[in-house]
Amino acid sequence: MTADQRADDDDPDRFYVVGSGRSPQDSPTGFDLVTLVVARTEPRPAMPPEQVVILRLCGSPLSVAELSAYLRLPAGLVSVLLADLLDDHLIEVRAPVPVAALPDLSLLEAVINGLQRL
Amino acid sequence: MDFSGSEPAGPQEADLLPASVSAAVKIVVVGGFGVGKTTLVGSVSEIRPLTTEETMTQAGVGVDDPAGVELKTATTVAMDFGRITISDQLVLYVFGTPGQERFWFLWNGLFEGALGAVVLVDTRRLEGSFDVLGRLEDRGVPFVVATNTFPDSPDHPVEEIRAALDLPPEVPIVACDARTRESSRDVLMALMRYLYALAAQPVG
Numbered sequence: 001m002t003a004d005q006r007a008d009d010d011d012p013d014r015f016y017v018v019g020s021g022r023s024p025q026d027s028p029t030g031f032d033l034v035t036l037v038v039a040r041t042e043p044r045p046a047m048p049p050e051q052v053v054i055l056r057l058c059g060s061p062l063s064v065a066e067l068s069a070y071l072r073l074p075a076g077l078v079s080v081l082l083a084d085l086l087d088d089h090l091i092e093v094r095a096p097v098p099v100a101a102l103p104d105l106s107l108l109e110a111v112i113n114g115l116q117r118l
Numbered sequence: 119m120d121f122s123g124s125e126p127a128g129p130q131e132a133d134l135l136p137a138s139v140s141a142a143v144k145i146v147v148v149g150g151f152g153v154g155k156t157t158l159v160g161s162v163s164e165i166r167p168l169t170t171e172e173t174m175t176q177a178g179v180g181v182d183d184p185a186g187v188e189l190k191t192a193t194t195v196a197m198d199f200g201r202i203t204i205s206d207q208l209v210l211y212v213f214g215t216p217g218q219e220r221f222w223f224l225w226n227g228l229f230e231g232a233l234g235a236v237v238l239v240d241t242r243r244l245e246g247s248f249d250v251l252g253r254l255e256d257r258g259v260p261f262v263v264a265t266n267t268f269p270d271s272p273d274h275p276v277e278e279i280r281a282a283l284d285l286p287p288e289v290p291i292v293a294c295d296a297r298t299r300e301s302s303r304d305v306l307m308a309l310m311r312y313l314y315a316l317a318a319q320p321v322g
Contacts, residue, residue, distance in 0.1 A: 034142035034211045060134040069168035070126050097141045099231050102317040112310045114204030118303045
């Protein structure tokens with residue numbers, strides 16, 4: 001498809017326009033659904049519009065899943081966009097707590113205490 | 119979406135996470151359609167539940183094809199999720215995901231790093247949960263079973279449900295009303311306490 005061809009919202013082709021022809025499967029990015037993203041900079045006018053939107057949304061920490069929801073894009077594609085921003089040092093990422101076969105006791109205690117306050 | 123058009127709605131001011139939050143953890147709620155996953159997620163979430171989507175491409179199709187071909191056969195699956203701020207540093211995400219086998223492709227990224235799972239079941243349709251329980255056991259994901267109470271649910275003793283689902287004695291089974299926050303919170307607590315007991319066990 002050509003660059004100026006408008007894709008319908010449900011047309012997977014649009015993902016290729018935004019993601020510059022890469023699919024998430026081509027490039028595992030290491031982003032999890034709950035990786036937290038924080039902008040390191042204000043958006044600049046010369047940036048691609050999708051980068052501007054992401055930087056605006058990530059003024060406070062936001063998970064990949066939340067970004068995917070607000071952008072209405074698949075999480076895999078959001079990860080591809082974030083990988084570019086990370087390469088350019090425009091965002092900071094906070095990786096999920098690593099969980100081995102079983103989580104750490106102090107982590108579980110923290111979650112139990114947090115839930116008790118709900 | 120069209121990035122050059124209107125801005126997407128972002129989080130409400132009240133929904134912003136503190137800047138100090140440094141890490142996140144996740145729990146997965148698995149269950150069949152209509153069993154109440156979305157209700158449970160919505161009950162415990164501090165934000166209006168959101169929906170993330172993931173695309174599935176046909177396995178093995180289009181590997182050598184020019185870019186763009188394989189995604190034309192992609193299917194999109196939506197997952198609802200909610201969020202609970204645990205402390206100034208830690209946030210918990212709760213994802214609901216369909217249990218049917220055709221959605222298992224979602225599980226790789228979803229369960230990686232997850233603390234554990236809640237299998238939400240409808241006691242009127244227990245047979246719908248067999249596959250999902252087996253799959254979780256195969257993957258080594260610790261889980262609890264929560265029975266969502268519907269107005270016309272038969273009143274099954276826990277041990278009857280355990281036998282029907284062929285669950286080992288240590289796996290907790292809790293009854294819940296997914297519509298209420300306390301009850302849904304207690305389901306997550308049951309999972310956390312179970313994980314704690316497992317993690318506190320002496321190895322070997």
